[in-house]
Amino acid sequence: MVEEQPQEKIATAEPRDDERVSILMVDDSPDKLLAIESILEKLGQDLVKAYSGHEALRLILKREFALILLDVNMPGMDGFETASLIRQRQQTENTPIIFVTALSTTDADVFKGYAFGAVDYILTPIVPDILRTKVGVFVDLWRQKRALRDQAKELRTLNEDLGRRATQLAEANRELEGFCYTVAHDLRAPLRAMEGLTCALADEYSQNWDATAHDYAARIRLAAERMDRMIQELLSYSRLALLEPELAPVEVEKLLNEVLQSLEWDIRERGAVVKVKRVKDRVIANHTLALQVFINLIGNALKFVALENKPVVKVWMEARNNGFLRIWVEDNGIGIAPEHHGRIFRVFERLHDREAYPGTGIGLAIVQKGIGRMGGAVGLESEPGKGSRFWVELKSAEEGQT
Ligand code: ADP
Numbered sequence: 001m002v003e004e005q006p007q008e009k010i011a012t013a014e015p016r017d018d019e020r021v022s023i024l025m026v027d028d029s030p031d032k033l034l035a036i037e038s039i040l041e042k043l044g045q046d047l048v049k050a051y052s053g054h055e056a057l058r059l060i061l062k063r064e065f066a067l068i069l070l071d072v073n074m075p076g077m078d079g080f081e082t083a084s085l086i087r088q089r090q091q092t093e094n095t096p097i098i099f100v101t102a103l104s105t106t107d108a109d110v111f112k113g114y115a116f117g118a119v120d121y122i123l124t125p126i127v128p129d130i131l132r133t134k135v136g137v138f139v140d141l142w143r144q145k146r147a148l149r150d151q152a153k154e155l156r157t158l159n160e161d162l163g164r165r166a167t168q169l170a171e172a173n174r175e176l177e178g179f180c181y182t183v184a185h186d187l188r189a190p191l192r193a194m195e196g197l198t199c200a201l202a203d204e205y206s207q208n209w210d211a212t213a214h215d216y217a218a219r220i221r222l223a224a225e226r227m228d229r230m231i232q233e234l235l236s237y238s239r240l241a242l243l244e245p246e247l248a249p250v251e252v253e254k255l256l257n258e259v260l261q262s263l264e265w266d267i268r269e270r271g272a273v274v275k276v277k278r279v280k281d282r283v284i285a286n287h288t289l290a291l292q293v294f295i296n297l298i299g300n301a302l303k304f305v306a307l308e309n310k311p312v313v314k315v316w317m318e319a320r321n322n323g324f325l326r327i328w329v330e331d332n333g334i335g336i337a338p339e340h341h342g343r344i345f346r347v348f349e350r351l352h353d354r355e356a357y358p359g360t361g362i363g364l365a366i367v368q369k370g371i372g373r374m375g376g377a378v379g380l381e382s383e384p385g386k387g388s389r390f391w392v393e394l395k396s397a398e399e400g401q402t
Contacts, residue, residue, distance in 0.1 A: 021139050022046040022063060026056040026082065027071035027100065032124075036069060036100070039128040040135055053077030057085055060092050066142035067135060069122070072101040080112060096138050098122055174241065181238035184231045191231070195224045226360075233362040236292070237347065240369045245286035247374060249397035252279040252327065255287070256315060259294040266302050272311035274298070279317045283325050283394035289370040290394075294329075296363035297390050301331035303357055304388070309333075324376070325396045330389040336382040345378070367392070 023045050027033045033049050040047055048065070050056040053074060060068075068086065072079035079099055086092045096119045122131055198220045206214065256276050260267070267274060283290075298313060305311040314330040336344065336351065343349045345368040350361040371378045371392050382388035 020044065020046045021066040021142055022048055023135065023139070024048050024050060024056060024059060024065045024068045026050045026053065026068065026074075026079075028052060028074040029071070032071065032100075035126065036131070039126065039131050043132060043136060043139065045139060053079070053082030053085075056082055060086060060089070060095075064091070065095055067138040068095060068097045069135075070097050070099055072099050096120075096141075098134065098138075100124060100126070177238045177241040181235060181242065184234045184238065187231055188228065191224055191228055195221060195228070198224070230360045230362070233360050233366070234347070237362055237366050237369060240289070240366065240373060245289055245373050247284050247286055249282040250285040250287055250290055251282050252317060252325075255285075255290055256294065258291060259298055262291075262295055263299055263302065266299065270302055270305070270311050272302050272305075272313060274313045274315070276315045279315065279327070281317060281319075281325055282397035283327075284397050285374050285376075285394050286370075289374060293367045293370045293392060294327075296367050297329045297392070300363060301329055301333065301388070301390075303333075303359070304352065305331060305333040307356075319396070320393060323396055324393040326391050326393045328389055328391045330387065332387045335384040335386050335388055336380070337384050338382075341380055341382065 023040065025033055025036050025040075025047060026049075027036070028051055030051070033051070037047050037049065045066075048059060048063075050059055054077060056068070056070070059065075070079045070083060074082075077085075079101075083097050083099075086095065086097065098120045100122045102124050120134060122134065198217055202214075202217050206217070209217070253276075256279060260274060260276075266272070298315070301313040302311045309332065312332045314328070316328050318326045318328065320326050334352070340351055344351065345364045347365040348361040349365075350359060368378050371394070374394055376392055376394040378390070378392045380388055380390045
């Protein structure tokens with residue numbers, strides 16, 4: 001048994017099973033208090049005595065109790081009054097109170113007790129086992145409550161941490177993308193000088209060149225052109241992150257017609273067939289971004305097909321049950337092994353030989369970033385030799401679409 005220590009620290013909420021909890025016993029009779037104390041001692045908790053309602057109120061200001069055992073009949077402030085004052089304090093409004101009262105208590109008194117915040121009654125003469133069991137239940141409850149409170153606190157801290165880190169990351173990302181934009185922009189000037197000077201060199205001196213010199217000059221021009229294309233694509237990729245795209249309903253069918261017009265040359269050259277069906281609905285998107293996304297996806301579907309095969313591309317739409325529409329782009333091409341499905345969306349990631357399948361490796365990065373900026377998602381199903389099915393999901397613009 002531990003006597004009340006005036007300066008004792010309020011018990012902190014450590015979720016340890018072995019930590020003792022404090023129980024306040026309030027009775028004007030020292031004998032009764034002693035009797036209760038000897039019954040509860042076995043529970044091994046911290047038992048604190050108060051000889052009046054006033055003393056109990058003073059104690060609850062200083063520390064936290066898991067349970068209060070309160071005598072009803074006390075001179076001066078009785079148990080009911082004490083309980084109602086305990087309930088008025090925010091910190092103790094939910095502290096369980098068990099009234100200890102004589103067997104002769106009337107029903108009216110019992111109701112009054114509950115109205116004043118009692119959670120239970122113990123009748124005198126006290127049956128030790130009943131008292132111990134009841135108090136034991138409240139001790140367990142309090143421990144569980146404390147553990148939950150600790151977990152909630154921990155979760156809050158973790159959440160705050162996560163939020164802070166996400167903000168820092170987003171800032172770092174923006175900075176990096178801004179940096180990338182500047183670098184890419186500035187790289188174009190010397191590159192243009194290189195291209196211009198190679199042309200000037202060829203114009204003025206090529207009459208004296210042999211075949212090898214002509215070949216070198218042509219290769220310098222091609223390399224410069226390729227680098228320029230890469231820089232331009234990098235620029236549009238960085239721009240995606242820096243600009244806030246305006247979103248509005250976009251008619252998918254119209255959009256796909258524009259995409260096919262832009263790809264007309266590639267379609268004709270490969271003798272490809274593009275079948276578009278069930279695309280009547282509208283999605284919430286940015287027109288320019290969506291155009292870029294589908295030019296890249298359908299462009300790839302035409303490109304990554306073995307030369308001896310004619311590309312057959314199918315595009316269709318499917319309503320999802322979350323208010324989104326999924327647009328599929330399927331090809332009969334060379335396919336992609338599942339282990340590469342994640343990395344092909346990264347900048348400059350390419351799986352295939354540049355000679356056979358030209359490209360910069362930025363197209364799918366633009367697709368993913370662009371779809372993300374429009375609040376959508378992108379994915380694929382593919383296996384080598386079995387073609388690929390890319391999909392993008394965008395929010396439906398149609399009312400009542402679930
Ligand atoms: P690029 O087309 O310029 O090479 P992308 O970022 O569009 O770059 O694609 C990255 C890589 O993913 C491609 O180089 C290719 O290896 C693979 N890929 C993309 N689309 C397809 C497809 N439809 N079929 C097979 N491979 C594809």
